[in-house]
Amino acid sequence: MLKRRGFIKAGTFAAGGLLVSASAGKAAEGAFELPELGYGFDALEPYIDAATMEIHHGKHHATYVLKLNEAVAGAADLKGKSLPEILGNLSEIKDKSLMATVRNNGGGHWNHSFFWKTLAPAGKSGKPSDDLTAAINGEYGSLAKMQEAFGAAAASRFGSGWVWLNEKDGKLKISSTPNQDAPIMKGVVADGELGKPLLGLDVWEHAYYLKYQNKRPDYVAAFWKVVDWEAVSKRLG
Numbered sequence: 001m002l003k004r005r006g007f008i009k010a011g012t013f014a015a016g017g018l019l020v021s022a023s024a025g026k027a028a029e030g031a032f033e034l035p036e037l038g039y040g041f042d043a044l045e046p047y048i049d050a051a052t053m054e055i056h057h058g059k060h061h062a063t064y065v066l067k068l069n070e071a072v073a074g075a076a077d078l079k080g081k082s083l084p085e086i087l088g089n090l091s092e093i094k095d096k097s098l099m100a101t102v103r104n105n106g107g108g109h110w111n112h113s114f115f116w117k118t119l120a121p122a123g124k125s126g127k128p129s130d131d132l133t134a135a136i137n138g139e140y141g142s143l144a145k146m147q148e149a150f151g152a153a154a155a156s157r158f159g160s161g162w163v164w165l166n167e168k169d170g171k172l173k174i175s176s177t178p179n180q181d182a183p184i185m186k187g188v189v190a191d192g193e194l195g196k197p198l199l200g201l202d203v204w205e206h207a208y209y210l211k212y213q214n215k216r217p218d219y220v221a222a223f224w225k226v227v228d229w230e231a232v233s234k235r236l237g
């Protein structure tokens with residue numbers, strides 16, 4: 001939103017105040033924006049605290065968006081492309097420095113946008129659909145067993161990264177990615193391996209350190225209290 005306003009302002013200035021909407025529309029093409037959370041910063045209390053959410057969304061995610069926009073603005077080949085188009089063809093970016101910037105910040109933008117839509121306010125988590133329950137039971141035996149395996153993957157992700165529950169070849173699979181690598185990336189470490197993401201958890205310290213410090217397993221346990229199972233279930237199939 002801030003970026004778009006910046007483009008509009010620049011467009012207005014460049015056009016001498018004339019044709020604002022046309023200039024803004026053209027200037028904003030291909031620009032990425034910080035999405036709304038869809039709930040308040042305090043909606044996930046007491047499981048994920050408001051201060052963490054405000055900093056996580058307003059500072060960390062916003063910075064990924066800002067840096068992605070800066071990178072794309074200077075790369076003619078990337079202008080006008082959607083984020084899945086860019087992340088799905090990272091290896092086509094020949095400038096290695098630009099590729100790294102897009103990988104980190106484009107991945108950060110995609111991962112966080114997906115993460116916010118995976119969470120529901122406390123008390124509104126719901127439960128997995130019948131189809132998702134059947135898939136989970138078929139692969140892991142029970143929801144609790146799946147959560148145990150997911151927690152183990154979260155605990156063993158060294159440093160910063162993400163843990164995912166994916167659907168691949170009709171089966172569920174738990175995996176993790178380092179840094180801001182996203183499941184939809186191709187041409188990097190996650191190339192073709194992860195499948196379609198159903199659910200993802202940010203295990204960077206910025207996601208939990210204020211409240212949980214070094215106790216990542218406590219944060220993972222709290223995460224299950226605010227998973228939006230309706231949204232996750234809709235991703236299946």
Ligand SMILES: [Fe+2]
Pocket residue numbers: 056060112202204206207
């Ligand atoms: Fe994060």
